[in-house]
Amino acid sequence: MRxxxxxxxxxxxxxxxxxxxxxxxxxxxxxxLRAQREIADGDLIIFATGPHDQEPRRKSFNDINE
Incomplete structure (x- = not known):
């Protein structure tokens, strides 16, 4: 499934x-890097900003803001 x-x-x-x-x-x-690992071949990736070939950030984003 895509x-x-x-x-x-x-x-x-x-x-x-x-x-x-x-x-x-x-x-x-x-x-x-975590988001990149969760993407499978054939998935559709939509970025809010930036180019499609941007390098992923090495430090992970947090999951939520409290």
Whole structure:
């Protein structure tokens, strides 16, 4: 099954992406090594900002803000 991953979405751009690509299967706070490991061949990756070939951040993003 092809999964859709949204990466780095924070606001209204999320709604625009859902209209264009449908709802995501996974939402990643940012592009880091952990997010990269969770993506399988053939998955669709949608970045909120930046180029499609950007390097992932080595330090992991936190899961939630409290």
């Amino acid at each position: 999964c859709t991953h949204f990466i780095g979405f924070k606001g209204e751009e999320y709604h625009s992406a859902v209209k264009a690509f449908g709802p995501p299967h996974f939402i990643h706070r940012g592009w880091d």
